[in-house]
Amino acid sequence: MPDHASGRIDLARLQEVLDGPWAEVRNAHRKHLDARFLPVYGETGDQARERITRLLSELPVELGIASAFPMEYGGRSDVGGSIVATEMLAQVDLSLMVKAGVQWGLFGGAVAALGTRRHHDAYLRDIVSGRIFGCFAMTETGHGSDVQQLRTTCTYDPQTQTFDLHTPHEAARKDYIGNAARDGRMAVVFAQLIANGRRHGVHAWLVPIRDAQGKPLPGVTIGDAGAKAGLLGVDNGRLSFDHVQVPRDMLLDRYGQVAEDGTYSSPIENDSRRFFTMLGTLVRGRVSVGGAASAATRSALTIAVRYGDIRRQFGTPDADREVLLNDYLAHQRKLLPALATTYALHFAQAELVAALDEVQGGDGPVDEHRQRELESRAAGLKAAQTWHATRTIQMCREACGGAGYLSENRLPSLKADTDVFTTFEGDNTVLLQLVAKGLLTGHRDEFGSLDGWGRASFVAEQVREMVLERTAARSLIERLVSAVPGRDEEVAVTDRGWQLKAFEDRERHLLDGAVRRLRNGAATKKDRPFDIFNDVQDHVLAVAAAHVDRVALEAFVAGIEDIADPAVRALLSRVCDLYALSVIEADKGWFLEHGRLTPARSKAITGVVNGLLKELRPHMRTLVDGFAIPDTWLHAAILREEPRRQESMAAHDAAGDPQAVPA
């Protein structure tokens, strides 16, 4: 570690870097959300739902959760602030965050994005204030990932000027819908629009589902999705419609209108393109879920690192006290690379939120290419952050031993509540395929559809050699990469340019290989269109994963470049080395197979990683304290009780009770 970094880190400076431009929103949450809002361990599902519903009504909306809505309806037109507010709620209680996300993100967000002025004027104010509770009813029992194939129909009748909303069979039932089982009064329902005998693809309607007393309205059947693995405070339910009459003006008609006589019109002619444009406007939900997963990961890591700094196990002959868990290399191997990845993803998420704020926050027309890039970035980072959360929270649970398994120490609920994040707001595997498709086609085809992948003509027309798109700090990254001398052996593995080049080479090589294999498939498997894509699906997923790794590394490098404080900068530079080298180490098979690493250099990387762990050991606590999660929010008994226990044991041992101290 450079000299100026070996001194003390000013935590306030580190926190400033991590809090970023929406620090005020973060601080307001830290200040106002007290112990009342924390999870209650061991409560029943009914108790959890009751408590979360009550807390949602007590949640000060002005903290920012609904800030994305326009001012005139009670928001602040602050898209980025609403994402950051969601992250903060995720550190308080994940059920509360998800329930709030359904109300103001999914339900309110869909009315805002897909509706027009009359819907906004009639409903947005009450949605923002929480007077109208709602659901986002897209998924059906039979169709989750492929929502273009929903089976619910909504058929227009010019005689009555109403739509007939209908669930034709059990597989078309709306399933898993948040806010449906108990609290929702209205729902944004997605269904196939049929007018004058023609299908126009999936559209959305704003549909009342319960009366003022909470009873289902005629024709609406509401069920409960039943017991779940986590998120007990969220009332997920099922909805079916038996020829429910929906007035014509309840069609959220920004992208498709139906005139009184049933004539359909839309600014986007192609049904599929229109649907995926509509879905694209809802990207905020995906960005929120990724951010929330990372926020929960930071909570888990904070608990595990702090516990590892007080918990002792096994003695050494040369010391009078037992060894702290965090002093074991194996423990550092668990916690520090995960912490480094968490930092990388934090910077990538910050870049994404800033881009989202820019693209969706303004009044002007949305740049289509940027919107596609944003959707792709959101899909990739959602997958990376939620998978990282699942892996890391489990690892933190193990790092706390048996104590990690007790509810009172928070980790079980973090684990159970974030588990499903890999599935909702888009299944991760499906999302990574979309990312790959965007890369292979240069974002020219509509994003969001996996249709047409297998067609030979699609592959021939769309798939092309890619010029890698660079992230925010284009010129900086280019400068660092081009400064790397030709022969790898002459460059230290801690050289940032070399690391960036290694990530870039891997992505480019995988991408070129996928293009070649798809083209060969298109030429030889014309009569088996499904096989063209399916035979390279694993390769295509590897392209997307490598891409997301590069996005995260470049965001981390760009973030460090902006840090003014030299000590913080040097520390995070080392954390960035650890991120880059642990990714390469984990995929060393690929780097060796493709001649990107010699066996000697590959072994050297393991040594360098171990060296970095030793250097970063004294900063572990600082690195989690930088997240600035209030002590009360951590809500883990071990952090309160273990120090006391250790002290009393040390005092007892020091007093020299011969029967108590092992020889």
Ligand SMILES: Cc1cc2nc3c(=O)[nH]c(=O)nc-3n(C[C@H](O)[C@H](O)[C@H](O)COP(=O)(O)OP(=O)(O)OC[C@H]3O[C@@H](n4cnc5c(N)ncnc54)[C@H](O)[C@@H]3O)c2cc1C
């Ligand atoms: C707690 C919870 C809350 C939810 N809240 C809502 C809500 O409020 N509103 C709403 O509309 N929905 C909601 N959902 C639904 C959620 O969005 C869907 O579960 C999700 O989109 C996945 O769909 P599915 O369950 O049908 O899985 P499937 O699509 O059937 O996927 C199952 C498996 O098949 C794999 N798979 C699917 N297609 C492919 C392919 N092309 N290639 C390779 N593998 C593939 C997937 O990777 C996955 O492993 C919620 C779900 C849960 C569990």
